[in-house]
Amino acid sequence: MAEGIILIRKTIQSFVLFTLTGLATVLAESESLQQDKPTAGAWQLSAKHEGFNIALTAITPDRIRAFFTGRGFPPEMIEAIASYCVIGTRIENTGTLPFSYDLSKWRYQAADGKLHKLKIKADWIKEWREQGIKFAYSQLAGNPTFLPGDWISSMTTYKLPHGADFDLHYQWNINGKDNTGILKGVKCADD
Amino acid sequence: MTNRIQSKLLTLILLVLCVSMGNAYAQEIELSHRASPLKTPIPAVDFSLIDTEEMMHKFSDLRGKVVVVNFWAVWCPPCREEMPSLERLRRKLADKPVAVLAINQGEDAERILSYLWGLDPVPEFPILLDQDMKVSSSWKVTGLPTTFIVNQQGDIVYRMIGGREFDHPEIVKVIEKLLEE
Numbered sequence: 148m149a150e151g152i153i154l155i156r157k158t159i160q161s162f163v164l165f166t167l168t169g170l171a172t173v174l175a176e177s178e179s180l181q182q183d184k185p186t187a188g189a190w191q192l193s194a195k196h197e198g199f200n201i202a203l204t205a206i207t208p209d210r211i212r213a214f215f216t217g218r219g220f221p222p223e224m225i226e227a228i229a230s231y232c233v234i235g236t237r238i239e240n241t242g243t244l245p246f247s248y249d250l251s252k253w254r255y256q257a258a259d260g261k262l263h264k265l266k267i268k269a270d271w272i273k274e275w276r277e278q279g280i281k282f283a284y285s286q287l288a289g290n291p292t293f294l295p296g297d298w299i300s301s302m303t304t305y306k307l308p309h310g311a312d313f314d315l316h317y318q319w320n321i322n323g324k325d326n327t328g329i330l331k332g333v334k335c336a337d338d
Numbered sequence: 339m340t341n342r343i344q345s346k347l348l349t350l351i352l353l354v355l356c357v358s359m360g361n362a363y364a365q366e367i368e369l370s371h372r373a374s375p376l377k378t379p380i381p382a383v384d385f386s387l388i389d390t391e392e393m394m395h396k397f398s399d400l401r402g403k404v405v406v407v408n409f410w411a412v413w414c415p416p417c418r419e420e421m422p423s424l425e426r427l428r429r430k431l432a433d434k435p436v437a438v439l440a441i442n443q444g445e446d447a448e449r450i451l452s453y454l455w456g457l458d459p460v461p462e463f464p465i466l467l468d469q470d471m472k473v474s475s476s477w478k479v480t481g482l483p484t485t486f487i488v489n490q491q492g493d494i495v496y497r498m499i500g501g502r503e504f505d506h507p508e509i510v511k512v513i514e515k516l517l518e519e
Contacts, residue, residue, distance in 0.1 A: 218413070239500075245374070281470055282444065283471050283475070284481065287481075288481050294374035294497065295374045296371075296373065297370075297498065297499040297500050298500035299499050299500050300416075301481055
């Protein structure tokens, strides 16, 4: 009987390991840079304002490599992107009015205490086009308008070492009025 | 006897684990069903694209129908999540002048079809190939998925960024209302 219990326990352990590995693979293969609805533990940090929600999670360099390899990017460009601190960024309009944001106005503040600009979609697209890469997605749109119900999850990139911490100063505009917020203690993924 | 009980117990445990893990994954994407009209309708830019069967489709040939135009890619999880609901929408409104088009962004037909054939229901609407992503650029798509609803006059009247459940009554109502205009 004791042997039976040990056998059951080992089988469960093996199965849980197998299933978790399988799930991780599914998630990796799905290259889910467009992350899902925020759920417990899925997002490192989030903030809810009236009509404007933002949530962040770090993406590991390996997942970045896997994603861009799958899109046929040349190795040098893949390494260039993976060398950045890449944060999965979800924006959602939960209100009743449209809003816009302008990524060129967003800043991050890291250990040096200075405010830095993000490397935004237009910067990446310019480099990609110079190398003949037609792909136009994965980076958070620079200056879009979100209608009520709209949401998206994409990447934002920061010239910071892997594992670094920073505060994100973000901005959005509703009805012609600029609003700002800060998400403190965002952590870049480790290598 | 003991072995048989152990075997049944193991099967039961495995089943419970499978169901719970499956549910955990399935619950991760929650689709919206909100559709907000554009302040000002925008004339839809015409295009011609081939589908996965290499048939040519000209968008302006659909004039007179309400057209749901979905920009997507297999690599995009919310795109995959919403895809079956597009087919359910098409079936729901099959007797009305409504067309559904899904415009894939830069992937090859083999990858697309191997994904689509695993869906339930399998989409029967055209899957068009925007290989160089010029159509999405002319329609000012900034992220995936993005879906437009074009009225019978050829104007874009709704634009939805992010995954939707297209056969939700609220979205069906939007389309039915456009058919009455």
